[in-house]
Amino acid sequence: MSKRMWGGRFSGTLDPRIDALNQSFPFDRRLAEQDVAGSLAWSRALVRVGVLTSKEQRTIAGGLEQVRIEFATNKFRAHKSDEDIHTAVERRLIELVGDPGQKLHTGRSRNDQVATDLNLWLKAATNDALAGLRELMLALLDLAARAGDTALPAYTHLQRAQPVLAAHHLLAYAEMLGRDRARLEAAHRAADVMPLGCGAAAGTGFAIDRRALAKDLDFRQIAANSLDAVGSRDAVLDYLSALTIAFVHFSRLGEELIAWASSEFGFVTLGDTAATGSSLLPQKRNPDGAELARGKAGRVAGHLFALVTTMKGLPLAYNKDLQEDKEATFDAHDTFLGVAGALAATLEGVAFAPDRCEKALAGGHLLATEIADYLVRKGMPFRKAHGVAGRLVQHAETAGIDVSQLDLATMQSEAEEIGPDIAKALTVRAALRAKQAFGGTAPKRVKTALATWQRRVATW
Numbered sequence: 297m298s299k300r301m302w303g304g305r306f307s308g309t310l311d312p313r314i315d316a317l318n319q320s321f322p323f324d325r326r327l328a329e330q331d332v333a334g335s336l337a338w339s340r341a342l343v344r345v346g347v348l349t350s351k352e353q354r355t356i357a358g359g360l361e362q363v364r365i366e367f368a369t370n371k372f373r374a375h376k377s378d379e380d381i382h383t384a385v386e387r388r389l390i391e392l393v394g395d396p397g398q399k400l401h402t403g404r405s406r407n408d409q410v411a412t413d414l415n416l417w418l419k420a421a422t423n424d425a426l427a428g429l430r431e432l433m434l435a436l437l438d439l440a441a442r443a444g445d446t447a448l449p450a451y452t453h454l455q456r457a458q459p460v461l462a463a464h465h466l467l468a469y470a471e472m473l474g475r476d477r478a479r480l481e482a483a484h485r486a487a488d489v490m491p492l493g494c495g496a497a498a499g500t501g502f503a504i505d506r507r508a509l510a511k512d513l514d515f516r517q518i519a520a521n522s523l524d525a526v527g528s529r530d531a532v533l534d535y536l537s538a539l540t541i542a543f544v545h546f547s548r549l550g551e552e553l554i555a556w557a558s559s560e561f562g563f564v565t566l567g568d569t570a571a572t573g574s575s576l577l578p579q580k581r582n583p584d585g586a587e588l589a590r591g592k593a594g595r596v597a598g599h600l601f602a603l604v605t606t607m608k609g610l611p612l613a614y615n616k617d618l619q620e621d622k623e624a625t626f627d628a629h630d631t632f633l634g635v636a637g638a639l640a641a642t643l644e645g646v647a648f649a650p651d652r653c654e655k656a657l658a659g660g661h662l663l664a665t666e667i668a669d670y671l672v673r674k675g676m677p678f679r680k681a682h683g684v685a686g687r688l689v690q691h692a693e694t695a696g697i698d699v700s701q702l703d704l705a706t707m708q709s710e711a712e713e714i715g716p717d718i719a720k721a722l723t724v725r726a727a728l729r730a731k732q733a734f735g736g737t738a739p740k741r742v743k744t745a746l747a748t749w750q751r752r753v754a755t756w
């Protein structure tokens with residue numbers, strides 16, 4: 297006789313090679329708390345349909361509490377037959393309370409059970425992720441504030457383009473993280489739908505009041521189609537894609553910090569709390585936190601792609617393939633929390649090096665556009681003004697200087713509209729101030745944008 301929960305129709309035993317592959321308990325034991333909570337609510341629902349007496353339900357509740365404690369205190373003793381967390385909890389419950397425990401699985405399937413456990417887990421996980429994101433955002437805004445009026449080159453094609461405030465550059469990431477938050481909140485809402493009461497595939501055979509059950513489990517919505525409820529993992533995919541997109545941002549921020557901290561850029565220094573040493577090269581200060589933010593982005597994106605690929609060919613409804621969702625999701629979640637914290641710590645250890653930033657602004661003709669804009673203000677059509685500025689850059693290159701350093705006579709040789717007042721337009725500060733339309737890097741705008749984000753994050 298098989299000791300399996302599902303052993304009734306079997307007389308032989310499962311080949312250990314299949315059994316080993318099938319085992320999910322080593323990783324889905326992480327759902328113990330959710331599984332107990334779901335079972336407890338289910339036992340109450342069974343009282344309402346007359347399957348359990350109140351007394352039996354109290355017995356079950358006591359047993360489940362014992363199981364919960366065993367997991368919470370790491371005292372749960374797994375059996376070889378514990379295929380997954382659901383069978384483990386039920387097996388132990390029956391051991392503890394006997395007959396009433398045998399009734400708990402009435403009208404329920406591991407299919408609606410696992411989908412419910414996962415959604416419960418996702419709701420807590422998205423909240424934890426939001427807290428991690430907040431911590432990172434605070435560190436980002438703090439660095440933007442500390443950057444003060446430091447300006448550095450904005451790049452296009454990794455060619456120096458125009459001066460911007462360092463704070464403006466950082467606030468670009470604040471926008472991205474702001475959208476990440478919205479995606480995590482959406483993933484939370486997607487998980488706030490209860491599959492329980494959908495049974496194995498067709499729905500439960502008992503007149504369960506699923507609204508009341510959802511209220512009991514604190515779900516806002518109930519899944520409306522049993523096949524969808526047990527056969528879909530959209531909420532997991534939503535979470536993984538929200539994490540993946542956030543990781544795109546973490547990775548790009550990491551990449552920039554790595555570049556900025558290099559001797560080639562030198563725009564920032566990394567304090568001792570944020571740099572690691574080399575075992576061989578004594579001079580090294582390595583940005584490992586930023587590098588791992590970049591490196592682990594591939595891993596999390598991999599989890600998303602893996603599950604998307606797993607899902608895409610599955611017939612309705614539940615298939616064991618779906619068991620692959622958990623390791624991916626747990627690892628993506630843990631990786632996200634670890635990286636959000638480490639990246640926050642890295643930002644806390646970053647300080648701008650204003651003189652190195654200043655130096656980078658001095659070469660590269662970053663103010664060439666200002667010449668064109670100046671000429672437009674004097675009435676010249678932009679396309680012509682662009683041509684003038686381009687030729688002046690050529691003059692400057694021949695002379696081996698920056699375009700802002702050309703003498704007035706040379707400038708006037710290309711456009712007589714240029715007057716001595718050009719000097720006032722050809723400074724980094726003037727260039728910054730000129731970008732005064734909403735969204736630009738004018739210091740006043742950046743100050744407001746920073747204050748806006750600080751105000752917003754206070755309510756996160």
Ligand code: ARG
Nearest residue numbers: 320324380406407410618619
């Ligand atoms: N361990 C399974 C999973 O994670 C639980 C559902 C199993 N359902 C079943 N009919 N075998 O997906």
